[in-house]
Amino acid sequence: MNSAALYRNITLGVADAPFVKATISRYGWRVGVGRFVAGQDAATAVPALLKIQASGRGIILDLLGEFVGTEAAARGTARAIEESVRVAHAAGVEPYLSVKPTQLGLGVSSELAWELAEHVVGVVGSLGGHVCLDMENVPYVDRTLDLYERLRRAGHHHVSTVLQSYLHRTPDDLARMLALASEFSSITGLRLVKGAYREAPTDAIQDVSRVADAYRDLAYQALAGGLKLNIGTHDEGLLRELIAYAKGAKLGPEHHEVQMLFGVRPQLQERLSGQGVPVRVYVPFGADWYGYFSRRLAERPANLAFVVRGLFG
Amino acid sequence: MNSAALYRNITLGVADAPFVKATISRYGWRVGVGRFVAGQDAATAVPALLKIQASGRGIILDLLGEFVGTEAAARGTARAIEESVRVAHAAGVEPYLSVKPTQLGLGVSSELAWELAEHVVGVVGSLGGHVCLDMENVPYVDRTLDLYERLRRAGHHHVSTVLQSYLHRTPDDLARMLALASEFSSITGLRLVKGAYREAPTDAIQDVSRVADAYRDLAYQALAGGLKLNIGTHDEGLLRELIAYAKGAKLGPEHHEVQMLFGVRPQLQERLSGQGVPVRVYVPFGADWYGYFSRRLAERPANLAFVVRGLFG
Numbered sequence: 001m002n003s004a005a006l007y008r009n010i011t012l013g014v015a016d017a018p019f020v021k022a023t024i025s026r027y028g029w030r031v032g033v034g035r036f037v038a039g040q041d042a043a044t045a046v047p048a049l050l051k052i053q054a055s056g057r058g059i060i061l062d063l064l065g066e067f068v069g070t071e072a073a074a075r076g077t078a079r080a081i082e083e084s085v086r087v088a089h090a091a092g093v094e095p096y097l098s099v100k101p102t103q104l105g106l107g108v109s110s111e112l113a114w115e116l117a118e119h120v121v122g123v124v125g126s127l128g129g130h131v132c133l134d135m136e137n138v139p140y141v142d143r144t145l146d147l148y149e150r151l152r153r154a155g156h157h158h159v160s161t162v163l164q165s166y167l168h169r170t171p172d173d174l175a176r177m178l179a180l181a182s183e184f185s186s187i188t189g190l191r192l193v194k195g196a197y198r199e200a201p202t203d204a205i206q207d208v209s210r211v212a213d214a215y216r217d218l219a220y221q222a223l224a225g226g227l228k229l230n231i232g233t234h235d236e237g238l239l240r241e242l243i244a245y246a247k248g249a250k251l252g253p254e255h256h257e258v259q260m261l262f263g264v265r266p267q268l269q270e271r272l273s274g275q276g277v278p279v280r281v282y283v284p285f286g287a288d289w290y291g292y293f294s295r296r297l298a299e300r301p302a303n304l305a306f307v308v309r310g311l312f313g
Numbered sequence: 314m315n316s317a318a319l320y321r322n323i324t325l326g327v328a329d330a331p332f333v334k335a336t337i338s339r340y341g342w343r344v345g346v347g348r349f350v351a352g353q354d355a356a357t358a359v360p361a362l363l364k365i366q367a368s369g370r371g372i373i374l375d376l377l378g379e380f381v382g383t384e385a386a387a388r389g390t391a392r393a394i395e396e397s398v399r400v401a402h403a404a405g406v407e408p409y410l411s412v413k414p415t416q417l418g419l420g421v422s423s424e425l426a427w428e429l430a431e432h433v434v435g436v437v438g439s440l441g442g443h444v445c446l447d448m449e450n451v452p453y454v455d456r457t458l459d460l461y462e463r464l465r466r467a468g469h470h471h472v473s474t475v476l477q478s479y480l481h482r483t484p485d486d487l488a489r490m491l492a493l494a495s496e497f498s499s500i501t502g503l504r505l506v507k508g509a510y511r512e513a514p515t516d517a518i519q520d521v522s523r524v525a526d527a528y529r530d531l532a533y534q535a536l537a538g539g540l541k542l543n544i545g546t547h548d549e550g551l552l553r554e555l556i557a558y559a560k561g562a563k564l565g566p567e568h569h570e571v572q573m574l575f576g577v578r579p580q581l582q583e584r585l586s587g588q589g590v591p592v593r594v595y596v597p598f599g600a601d602w603y604g605y606f607s608r609r610l611a612e613r614p615a616n617l618a619f620v621v622r623g624l625f626g
Contacts, residue, residue: 220560237550244554247533248561 008298015294024307025290031307036263036296037064037289042084045285046091048262053094056273058280060098060132060259061088065288067102071112074105078116082123084285095129098282101144102136110143117147121156132189132230135162137197138204145173149180152188160189162232165215166204167195174218178225191230191259192219196295212238223251230280232259236268243277253278264296321611328607337620338603344620349576349609350377350602355397358598359404361575366407369586371593373411373445373572374401378601380415384425387418391429395436397598408442411595414457415449423456430460434469445502445543448475450510451517458486462493470499473543477508478528479517487531491538504543504572505532509608525551536564543593545572549581556590566591577609 014020024031039045042061052059063084068074081099089095099120105112121131133148135141148161163170163177174190181188194211195204205211212235219242222229229246231239239258246256257278260269273279284292297304327333337344352358355374365372376397381387394412402408412433418425430446437444446461448454461474476483476490487503494501507524508517518524525548532555535542542559544552552571559569570591573582586592597605610617 223561237553240550241553241557244558245561248536248558248564251561 007301011298011304012294015290015297021290024293028289028293033289033293035306036261036293036303037285038262038283039285040287040289042087042285043091045283046088046093049088049093049283050091052262052281052283053092055270056279057269058096058257058278059094060096060280060282061085061093062098062282062284063103064284064286064292065103066100066136066291067107068105069107071105071108074103074108074112074116077103078105078120081120085120085124085127085129089127089129095124095127096132096280097124097129098132098134100134100136101147102140106140106143106147110147113143113147114150117151118154118156121151121159125156125158130158130160130189131156132191133159133161135164135193138167138199141167141169141173145176152180152184157184157186160191160228160230162191162193163218164193164195164204165218166199166211168203168205170214170218174221177227178221181225181227187226187228187254189228189230190222191232192222193232194235216241220245223249223255226255228254229256230259231256232282234260234265234268236265239272243272261296320614324611324617325607328603328610334603337606341602341606346602346606348619349574349597349606349616351575351596351598353598353600353602355400355598356404358596359401359406362401362406362596363404365575365594365596366405368583369592370582371409371570371591372407373409373593373595374398374406375411375595375597376416377597377599377605378416379413379449379604380420381418382420384418384421387416387421387425387429390416391418391433394433398433398437398440398442402440402442408437408440409445409593410437410442411445411447413447413449414453414460419453419456419460423460426456426460427463430464431467431469434464434472438469438471443471443473443502444469445504446472446474448477448506451480451512454480454482454486458489465493465497465501470497473502473504473541475504475506475545476531477506477517478531479508479512479524481516481518483527483531487534490540491534494538494540500539500541500567502541502543503535504545505535506545507548529554533558536562536568539568541567542569543572544569545595547573547578547581549578552585556585574609 038048049059061084063081065077068077085095085097101113101117104116124131133144135144144161148159151159163173177188177190192215194215205214215233215238219229223245231242233239257280258272259280259282262281262283269279269281297307351361362372374397376394378390381390398408398410414426414430417429434444446457448457457474461472464472476486490501490503505528507528518527528546528551532542536558544555546552570593571585572593572595575594575596582592582594610620
């Protein structure tokens, strides 16, 4: 295990300890959760969202929360998501939503997820917005793509999804996306990410440099195939290559956009945006911020140092 | 001064000391000069040249030696260059030559340089080759561009030249190149480098990140203007951006090529070449290798460590 992976595992281990969890949960907003999480709910997130919009970057609303194990919980989450979008929209925020299908019950049943996804997609559509079905770990990839395809075939073209370059299966999934896209006249959006779940070597490339190579190949295919590529990486070298490709191919904002996380490399986001690159910021908010926040700390020692300074400084 | 610049100055200072110069000159080939210099003359460089060609990369012949202060010396250098090209060509090496105009007497008089350059260009042309007029420090920029233009207007289209992105004047020089290129039907080649002479702030951008930004802007203009861009940098991020741009714009090897130095990032050269990127290697040879070799050592501590191991290991 390299030192970065070791740091990550230790941080995630410590973050799971009850004392740490209790302390950070209590003092969270004082110790810098607000750097990565825009608010405890949509209403408190609105100032951060409007500030991003005012800077020329787009936003993606993400109500934190992952796997939901019961139908009742899924219905509750769907209502909370709908309400969040309405609150943000009423305050002047673009209704561009990201949702994890397991939040809508994909782990309970595909029919439940379909019912709730179609409802949420309908609400967002009525506000003139967009929904991105986020992608989760291996057991949900097929079901998420099926859900996505079913939404498109039902006429919901303001929906996009995500592929993960580290999965061995992704070239086939991209071929499926390209074939599907060719059936419709509206541009098909696709966010490409490297992938961040811990997957088995039988499912995923483990070597980070090979993951970047796979990303580049998939991205070129997606762009050459006429998709709108949503470049979901913080790897500056890689994203600058793709921006350069788009420039060479004279692809405008309707065919590519950089998507980065709230609070991660904010100066790079602003620099790119200032250079005319379309940038959209994935903005998480909600009460269920602990897991998301500890993953951000586990990514970079500098982020943890920031919290430690907040607690003791 | 940052630590890289400090290291560079100290190394160049030490390299100038007579004892160091005598020791390295004596043990040079044992201490690794051969990593950066292909041979003491064209004949001894041939195996290295053929090996590069066999790997799928192109070559650029460079007979080491810089400023020449007398007409006699310039004529001698021109003969040595001609002889080197003939020897290499007879051994199966592509006659692609780089020459510094001051080697041909540009520091003596423009007429002398014109006479010798036209002769060398004629010889190389008769072998079906190419000549790149290299670019030197500020006092020679105008004269080199004038010499280049005169060669083109005399019908020598197998000649290219170089611009340096750190000079404030380069956007104007590029405009001149683009205007000239538009007069001829054959593609105009242009090597773009960042620039490595010590120039005054009134002449050159001092901030390295701004030099890279200037490089990118100039490169895009050159490519958009239909030139063949010879990408003369070892900055992997930057060159990968330009390769990506070329890919996006569907520009083939007739419109772009990466040019790197012999022995500098050889694995990157091979990786790019293996990925189908046109790569050409600038290969210096000749008895006058000391200055060139000490500049390579001054670039990177790892290169110096290599020599120290050769002397004492």
